Amino acid sequence: xxxxxxxxxxxxxxxREALHRMTEAMRLRGPDAQGHWESSAAPDGQRTxxxxxxxxxxxxxxxxxxxxxxxxxxxCIVLNGEIYNFGALKERLKxxxxxxQSTGDTAVLLRLLAHGGDQTLKDLRGMFAxxxxxxxxxxxxxxxxxxxxxxxxxxxxxSSTQDWxxxxxxxxxxxxxxxxxxxxxxxxxxVASVLWxxxxxxxxxxxxxxxxxLPGEAAWFDASGRLLRRFTYWSAPMPGEAxxxxxxxxxxxxxxxxxxxxxxxxxxxxxxxxxxxxxAVANLATRSGGATINTFTLAFNETExxxxxxxxQVAEAxxxxxxxxxxxxxxxxxxxEPALNSQDQPSFDGLNSFFMSHAVRDAGFTxxxxxxxxxxxxxxxxxxxxxxxxMQVNRLLAIAPEAGRRWMAEGIRRLLQxxxxxxEPQTRWAKLPDMVRAGPVLAELYQLAYALFLPDNQHALQxxxxxEQELVCGLxxxxxxxxxxxxxxxxxxxxxxxxxxxxxxGERLLRDADATxxxxxxxxxxxxxxxxxxxxxLRLPDKLRxxxxxxxxLLRRAGLKGLDPELFNRPKSGFELxxxxxxxxxxxxxxxxxxxxxxxxxxxxxxPTEVRRxxxxxxxxxxxxxxxxxxxxxxxxxxxxxxxxxx
Numbered sequence: 001x002x003x004x005x006x007x008x009x010x011x012x013x014x015x016r017e018a019l020h021r022m023t024e025a026m027r028l029r030g031p032d033a034q035g036h037w038e039s040s041a042a043p044d045g046q047r048t049x050x051x052x053x054x055x056x057x058x059x060x061x062x063x064x065x066x067x068x069x070x071x072x073x074x075x076c077i078v079l080n081g082e083i084y085n086f087g088a089l090k091e092r093l094k095x096x097x098x099x100x101q102s103t104g105d106t107a108v109l110l111r112l113l114a115h116g117g118d119q120t121l122k123d124l125r126g127m128f129a130x131x132x133x134x135x136x137x138x139x140x141x142x143x144x145x146x147x148x149x150x151x152x153x154x155x156x157x158x159s160s161t162q163d164w165x166x167x168x169x170x171x172x173x174x175x176x177x178x179x180x181x182x183x184x185x186x187x188x189x190x191v192a193s194v195l196w197x198x199x200x201x202x203x204x205x206x207x208x209x210x211x212x213x214l215p216g217e218a219a220w221f222d223a224s225g226r227l228l229r230r231f232t233y234w235s236a237p238m239p240g241e242a243x244x245x246x247x248x249x250x251x252x253x254x255x256x257x258x259x260x261x262x263x264x265x266x267x268x269x270x271x272x273x274x275x276x277x278x279x280a281v282a283n284l285a286t287r288s289g290g291a292t293i294n295t296f297t298l299a300f301n302e303t304e305x306x307x308x309x310x311x312x313q314v315a316e317a318x319x320x321x322x323x324x325x326x327x328x329x330x331x332x333x334x335x336x337e338p339a340l341n342s343q344d345q346p347s348f349d350g351l352n353s354f355f356m357s358h359a360v361r362d363a364g365f366t367x368x369x370x371x372x373x374x375x376x377x378x379x380x381x382x383x384x385x386x387x388x389x390x391m392q393v394n395r396l397l398a399i400a401p402e403a404g405r406r407w408m409a410e411g412i413r414r415l416l417q418x419x420x421x422x423x424e425p426q427t428r429w430a431k432l433p434d435m436v437r438a439g440p441v442l443a444e445l446y447q448l449a450y451a452l453f454l455p456d457n458q459h460a461l462q463x464x465x466x467x468e469q470e471l472v473c474g475l476x477x478x479x480x481x482x483x484x485x486x487x488x489x490x491x492x493x494x495x496x497x498x499x500x501x502x503x504x505x506g507e508r509l510l511r512d513a514d515a516t517x518x519x520x521x522x523x524x525x526x527x528x529x530x531x532x533x534x535x536x537x538l539r540l541p542d543k544l545r546x547x548x549x550x551x552x553x554l555l556r557r558a559g560l561k562g563l564d565p566e567l568f569n570r571p572k573s574g575f576e577l578x579x580x581x582x583x584x585x586x587x588x589x590x591x592x593x594x595x596x597x598x599x600x601x602x603x604x605x606x607x608p609t610e611v612r613r614x615x616x617x618x619x620x621x622x623x624x625x626x627x628x629x630x631x632x633x634x635x636x637x638x639x640x641x642x643x644x645x646x647x
Contacts, residue, residue: 002066003029003053003518004078005174006131008140009046009157009165009225010038016049018178022169023051025177029080029170029518030054037067037076039133042223046165048133048140052078057367057523058265059104068106070114071099074135077110080170081128081150082525084260089123113141118218121233125260125532127525129170129213138223142168146234146531148202148215148506151344151514155181155210156225165225171344171515172205173643181209184645188462189470190346191605191636191647195458196451196474198348198632199508204476206345207645214482215506234531236498237538239489245539251558253536254527258284261369261527269294269365270320271356271524274311276380276552276568278371280559281527283318285369287561295320296360296368298327298352300578310567317563325359329582336590342519343512346639348452348632350512352577357520366522372509373528376500377537378555379493379546383500386428387445388492394440409433423617426453426624442492443484446499447473452629461614461633463607464647475503493546494538505529580627584619591615591634594641603646604637 003026007015016036023034030053038049052066069076083089086105093111100107105126112120113132118141127149132141144152154168155175159182169175176184185208190200202212213219216234221227262268262285270282272295285293295315299308308324315322332339332355339354360368375381397405412433424430431448434455438444451474453461472480483502487495510529517524527533537545544554556568583591595601595615598608611633618625640646 002055002078002080003170003174004080004129004131004152005051005167005169005178006078006140007049007164007167007178007180008221008223009162010049011041011045011047011163015164015180018167018180019049019051021177021179022167022174023053025174026053026169026171028521031521032056033065035065035067037069039076039135039138042138044224046224048138048223050076050078050131050133055366055521055523056266057082058263059102059107060265061102063102064104064106066106068100068102068110070110073114075110075114076133076135077106077113077130079106079109079128079130080152081126081130081145082263082523083109083124083126083128084263085123085125087263118143118220118233121218125530127529131168139228140221141218142213142221143218143233144213144215146216147501147510147529147534149510149514149526149529151511152213153205153210154213158182158209166221172207172210173344175210176207176643176645181207184208184643186603186605186640186645186647188464188605188647189476191462192458192471193474193476194346194632194636195453195461196447196471197503197507198452198628199511200345201475201479201503201507203478206639214479215502236486237535239494239538242535242539244541245536247544247554247558250536250540250554253533254280254555254558255284255287257527257530257533258369259288260530261525262288262290264367266366267291267294267364268525269296269360269363269368271295271360271368271370272297272311272315272320272322273371274307274314275371276556276560277374277528279314279318279563279568280374280555281369281371282315282320283561283563284527284559286318286320293318293320294363294365295322296356296363297322297324298356298359299324300326301328310570314563314567317567323359323363325356327355327577329586332577332582333586333590336587338519339516340635340638341642342516343635343639344515345511346632346636347508347512348628348635349508350516353513353524354516354519355577357517357522357524361520361522367525368517368522369525369527370513371528372513372526373501373505374552374555376497376505377528377534377545378552379497379549380552381500381504382550383446383449383496384493384546384549387442387449387496390435390445390449391440391442391492394436394438394445397436398440405436405439409436412436421622422620423613423622423625424454424457425622426457426626426629430454430624442495443480443487443499444473446496447475450504452632460610461606463602463605491542493542493549497546501534579631583627583630588619591630594634594637595630597637600637600641604640605647606633606637
């Protein structure tokens with residue numbers, strides 16, 4: 001786990017300084033070492049520069065430092081992440097002697113790319129983002145792992161001077177730190193995305209001109225930074241492409257994924273909330289053998305969110321060495337500023353990962369397994385119950401004339417209106433009229449169900465020219481089309497699972513966890529977010545994979561073997577901080593001061609009057625105005641303030 005950066009088409013000392021600023025901005029991603037490399041100059045004087053920050057996990061010796069150059073070819077690589085199957089891939093290199101002495105995965109990947117080019121991508125198992133420079137051609141390959149665990153951003157030179165061509169990094173803020181883009185402007189499409197989703201959706205980022213490489217995507221650039229080819233090297237297998245999988249096969253795949261994610265030259269811990277997902281990961285890690293597993297839990301004084309006692313019981317049943325960390329409201333407020341500063345882009349999530357990561361790091365660990373991904377794989381969210389019902393209703397309504405559906409939608413809206421409301425209800429019921437109008441289009445129903453605000457309120461909150469015409473149900477058009485292609489031919493439940501995996505998990509949980517955990521200089525690994533495991537899960541019949549909906553019975557049977565089922569027979573509770581209570585107490589003063597700052601709110605592309613109305617309604621207990629709505633607005637405004645980004 002590291003931070004990577006680079007400039008293509010660079011030419012002078014000014015660009016070396018820019019590269020150093022980028023790697024320095026990511027020092028917490030890699031506190032163990034820093035390295036820089038540049039290619040020989042082309043006839044026009046241009047060259048490629050790579051930078052790297054190292055968090056030593058595999059091959060702790062100096063031989064594992066990056067950028068890493070292959071002596072026999074002169075090719076160079078910078079890698080962020082882990083290639084879990086590097087041991088098996090190394091076998092392919094037998095008979096190809098090399099001067100490289102590193103025993104880690106970076107050395108194996110570099111040699112494979114040098115000999116096999118981008119055909120190597122389809123064989124990699126892991127979480128990664130890397131840049132590879134091919135000396136012979138001068139070309140550069142950028143690539144990102146199939147499920148988007150590791151981020152990778154790039155930006156083309158917005159100027160016609162062409163004193164550099166392309167810049168890339170593991171963080172948006174690292175590219176900003178380069179100073180190469182001039183004034184940083186807030187992307188209006190990103191504002192619209194935050195108001196809909198609570199976060200930006202790739203390829204869009206919060207900053208104009210900086211875009212994200214998509215999961216499972218790669219791109220070749222020539223020595224001058226010109227895009228040669230951008231392509232998808234991995235996509236989710238389609239139904240019927242392989243034989244149906246069994247429960248036994250799934251259990252073996254789960255165990256194998258956890259074993260792969262335990263590969264490390266440093267001790268590994270496990271985040272344990274006491275829920276099914278994290279408990280399954282901890283239990284499977286223990287079943288994998290080896291050293292005693294260390295588990296960690298955040299506990300709170302607020303009983304409605306405190307799972308400390310439950311996690312303690314689970315840890316005792318599994319047999320782990322358990323540590324419980326109490327996080328009080330006072331502790332939270334004292335560390336709120338660095339926690340918020342850890343976010344690379346505006347988001348209403350991620351701070352739980354920040355506090356847990358620091359607790360694990362303080363205990364002396366630099367790697368931790370987390371349970372994220374189980375709900376998306378096995379139908380743990382309420383969307384798996386509610387959206388199929390809505391699809392059935394809309395399929396029945398589809399036979400009615402469009403005018404009749406519009407009349408019905410407006411009738412529902414009138415029934416939901418109440419006299420004296422200070423703010424329109426933002427509940428899922430209040431979204432029903434828009435969902436009826438959407439018809440039997442599952443992508444639109446999914447996005448409407450998850451929307452933070454009703455479309456009319458989104459428009460009111462956004463100041464200036466609106467960007468809804470540039471988004472399709474809160475998604476960039478190219479992403480919407482790609483998702484539609486990926487779910488074609490799948491059942492309703494399998495389609496919802498794909499949306500959850502690609503959007504809720506991929507664009508929110510994974511990205512936020514990467515930024516906030518790296519701020520604690522810790523590597524988080526996700527055994528349930530694994531392309532090899534997903535390929536098995538996608539071959540399961542729906543009845544085995546999802547039913548009963550929200551129960552995750554298959555994961556319970558396969559992952560919780562040997563544990564008392566009664567430990568987990570309780571209402572589902574996500575791993576969240578008690579924000580709602582805190583926002584109505586001391587934290588509320590900080591939020592209100594920011595949301596009532598007219599210039600700051602306007603600079604973030606929002607309407608100050610509408611934002612004040614929203615906050616006032618929240619304090620008054622308006623229906624459906626959950627803390628996530630306010631936190632998304634606050635996160636956007638504060639991020640723009642701190643990073644000096646505005647409309």
